[in-house]
Amino acid sequence: MxxxxxxxxxxxxxxxxxxxxxxxxxxxxxxxxxMATEMRxxxxxxxxxxxAASGVANPDEDDIRRGMAGNLYFQFYSATRVxxxxxxxxxxxxxxxxxxxxxxxxxxxxxxxxxxxxxLDPQLPMPKNVTAIDVHLMPGGYVAGTSAAAGAVYxxxxxxxxxxxxxxxxxDIGMSMAQWVRHRHPEFKPRRIxxxxxxVGHNTAPWKQTYPDAAVVGIDxxxxxxxxxxxxxxSLGLAIDYRQMDATKLDYPDASFDVVFSxxxxxxxxxxxxxxxxAEAHRVLTxxxxxxxxxxxxxxxxxxxxxxxxxxxxxxxxxxxxxxxxDQDPAALLCxxxxxxxxxxxxxxxxxxxxxxxxxxxxxxRPPEVGADTGRLSATVHWFGFGAWKRAG
Amino acid sequence: xxxxTTIPLDAAGPRPTFFEGSGVDELMSMVxxxxxxxxxxxxxxxxxxxxxxxxxxxLTTLVETxxxxxxxTAQLADLRERFTRGLFRSLNRPTGDNAPESLSMGDL
Numbered sequence: 001m002x003x004x005x006x007x008x009x010x011x012x013x014x015x016x017x018x019x020x021x022x023x024x025x026x027x028x029x030x031x032x033x034x035m036a037t038e039m040r041x042x043x044x045x046x047x048x049x050x051x052a053a054s055g056v057a058n059p060d061e062d063d064i065r066r067g068m069a070g071n072l073y074f075q076f077y078s079a080t081r082v083x084x085x086x087x088x089x090x091x092x093x094x095x096x097x098x099x100x101x102x103x104x105x106x107x108x109x110x111x112x113x114x115x116x117x118x119x120l121d122p123q124l125p126m127p128k129n130v131t132a133i134d135v136h137l138m139p140g141g142y143v144a145g146t147s148a149a150a151g152a153v154y155x156x157x158x159x160x161x162x163x164x165x166x167x168x169x170x171x172d173i174g175m176s177m178a179q180w181v182r183h184r185h186p187e188f189k190p191r192r193i194x195x196x197x198x199x200v201g202h203n204t205a206p207w208k209q210t211y212p213d214a215a216v217v218g219i220d221x222x223x224x225x226x227x228x229x230x231x232x233x234x235s236l237g238l239a240i241d242y243r244q245m246d247a248t249k250l251d252y253p254d255a256s257f258d259v260v261f262s263x264x265x266x267x268x269x270x271x272x273x274x275x276x277x278x279a280e281a282h283r284v285l286t287x288x289x290x291x292x293x294x295x296x297x298x299x300x301x302x303x304x305x306x307x308x309x310x311x312x313x314x315x316x317x318x319x320x321x322x323x324x325x326x327d328q329d330p331a332a333l334l335c336x337x338x339x340x341x342x343x344x345x346x347x348x349x350x351x352x353x354x355x356x357x358x359x360x361x362x363x364x365x366r367p368p369e370v371g372a373d374t375g376r377l378s379a380t381v382h383w384f385g386f387g388a389w390k391r392a393g
Numbered sequence: 394x395x396x397x398t399t400i401p402l403d404a405a406g407p408r409p410t411f412f413e414g415s416g417v418d419e420l421m422s423m424v425x426x427x428x429x430x431x432x433x434x435x436x437x438x439x440x441x442x443x444x445x446x447x448x449x450x451x452l453t454t455l456v457e458t459x460x461x462x463x464x465x466t467a468q469l470a471d472l473r474e475r476f477t478r479g480l481f482r483s484l485n486r487p488t489g490d491n492a493p494e495s496l497s498m499g500d501l
Contacts, residue, residue, distance in 0.1 A: 014457065015436075019437065022435050023433070038484075053430050073484060080421070089402070091429075133406055139405075321473070
């Protein structure tokens with residue numbers, strides 16, 4: 001189902017644009033469900049036998065990638081998926097371009113009404129991972145300019161991209177993670193929460209909704225997405241402070257936050273940046289505080305075909321660090337950052353948005369369920385998370 | 394000035410390609426753009442008909458503001474899904490060793 005954003009910055013796209021967005025959303029749903037299922041069948045019936053015949057009895061991810069590259073169905077799947085990705089952005093851009101002056105007016109008018117703030121740093125150096133390429137094939141990228149344009153394109157585009165699988169206002173990841181903490185650790189009452197690489201704050205907002213008494217801060221290097229995030233949160237009545245900051249060089253004293261969170265962030269960073277971020281996260285956490293990371297599942301816990309399937313984005317969606325990240329061991333990264341080996345954990349969580357409170361509560365107390373739908377955007381997705389508690393004293 | 398902001402339509406950098414044959418990737422883009430445009434038209438026609446049937450008034454304004462019923466929305470979703478399946482029908486035919494042998498006129 002296509003998603004209608006439910007906040008005051010939502011752009012009023014004309015009927016033909018809405019129909020185009022619905023088509024692209026349906027096309028993505030078809031690619032990610034129907035075509036993905038058929039592609040797996042083609043692998044089993046056409047590619048795997050050829051690999052076996054050539055002496056590759058237990059193919060790894062790279063064997064499968066090489067084998068699939070010449071498969072006609074894989075070629076159509078991939079070409080359709082790339083085109084659908086491009087069409088996501090093209091379907092929302094004209095309407096946003098027309099609406100942008102009014103978006104800016106709406107942000108100015110609502111700024112501060114809910115008690116949140118926006119602090120930009122025009123001198124902040126932009127990291128190469130967001131300037132050298134247009135991540136997600138999003139034209140213009142995430143850090144162009146200081147108007148809210150990039151934020152508006154991302155928010156409206158993600159509503160089309162998600163094909164209805166990411167919750168109202170695209171907040172299911174943040175909501176599922178925050179609710180996982182609330183249900184799994186009811187005694188934990190964070191007072192200060194930091195969301196790193198927050199873009200438009202769609203997954204920051206659920207933390208404020210889950211812990212309304214906590215001070216919630218969202219940071220990103222992009223002024224454009226933060227300006228939009230600020231207006232978005234204010235329009236939802238959520239007092240969130242947004243600051244332009246590089247997560248690998250946090251401008252906060254030691255022990256500043258009880259929770260340091262990120263979602264779909266590490267796989268866009270180089271290995272050097274990941275290590276710098278996790279070390280900074282450890283530094284700014286209070287003793288007894290929680291590092292929580294929502295991410296794609298690491299390759300080491302998945303069968304070779306699922307590794308290949310998820311890493312598609314690395315090769316075809318302008319996300320060059322995707323696989324490098326997924327090839328690493330989250331627990332090892334956390335230990336390297338200063339967390340104790342016994343203090344790390346990982347988990348999977350179903351989508352909070354689409355469940356009853358009771359069913360969700362029961363699910364979070366079950367052991368992790370890693371399968372083909374873990375981290376894979378589809379109707380049955382389970383999000384993957386990992387983290388660590390910073391040892392007190 | 395925000396009023397002068399132009400948002401680019403193409404991502405920077407090389408574009409992924411998948412087919413060995415020259416022009417096939419570009420052809421895919423054309424087909425899918427055409428499909429999207431066709432869907433836009435189909436949906437507009439659907440809405441025009443729905444609007445005319447229900448009111449018979451200013452159709453342009455009516456289509457822009459029309460709120461479809463949940464049943465109509467479901468019908469549209471079903472039509473959209475059928476449309477997409479039809480578009481991809483050729484990919485579901487058996488290929489390679491599983492492809493049916495061609496028949497000669499004498500077989501018929």
